[in-house]
Amino acid sequence: MDITAAVPVVPGPDALPRRLGHAGLIPFVAGAGLVWVVQPEAHPYVLLALSTYAATIVSFLGALHWGLAMRRPSPPPGRWWWGIATPLGAWVGAMMPPASGLVVLGALLVACYLVDRRVYRDEGLAHWLTLRFRLSVVAAFSCFLGAAGA
Numbered sequence: 001m002d003i004t005a006a007v008p009v010v011p012g013p014d015a016l017p018r019r020l021g022h023a024g025l026i027p028f029v030a031g032a033g034l035v036w037v038v039q040p041e042a043h044p045y046v047l048l049a050l051s052t053y054a055a056t057i058v059s060f061l062g063a064l065h066w067g068l069a070m071r072r073p074s075p076p077p078g079r080w081w082w083g084i085a086t087p088l089g090a091w092v093g094a095m096m097p098p099a100s101g102l103v104v105l106g107a108l109l110v111a112c113y114l115v116d117r118r119v120y121r122d123e124g125l126a127h128w129l130t131l132r133f134r135l136s137v138v139a140a141f142s143c144f145l146g147a148a149g150a
Contacts, residue, residue: 013131021135027053028142035149047098050146054105055090057139061112062086068123082115099150106143109136 013021031050038046065083069075086108093104113136120126 013128018131021131024057025135025138025142028139032142032145032149035146047102047146047150050143051094051098051101051105054102054109054139054143055087055094058090058093058105058108058112059087061109061116062090064116065119068119079119086112097150099147102143102147102150106140106147109140109143112136 027049031046031053034046035043035050062083062085065079065086069079069083089108090105093101093108095101096104113132116132117129120129120132
């Protein structure tokens with residue numbers, strides 16, 4: 001008797017999205033590390049690079065909610081609101097001094113994951129949550145580490 005036939009296979013993210021997601025962590029990890037080692041004259045540029053990249057990713061995560069909402073004839077209004085709140089919050093974080101702005105951006109990355117944890121299940125996308133968790137932890141930690149070095 002084949003036991004695996006009775007167990008439903010939950011698809012995980014394909015290799016390409018996994019690789020691209022991990023590659024997307026390079027600017028986070030590099031930025032957080034460089035904050036601690038660059039010469040003082042380069043410090044503001046590294047902080048700007050890390051802040052603006054984090055803001056871009058937070059905006060992207062919010063945009064996913066508009067994409068999910070567009071798939072439905074009558075989506076929950078919260079999808080539209082969250083899709084616009086995230087880039088606005090990211091913009092504020094990017095405009096703040098890096099020591100505080102990177103904390104805001106790191107907190108937004110955590111908030112995005114927490115919202116997505118509920119939404120992805122509702123949308124049948126729960127199989128993406130493990131990857132989203134891992135990417136979010138590294139990205140948020142990088143923001144917090146960068147803020148500490150600001």
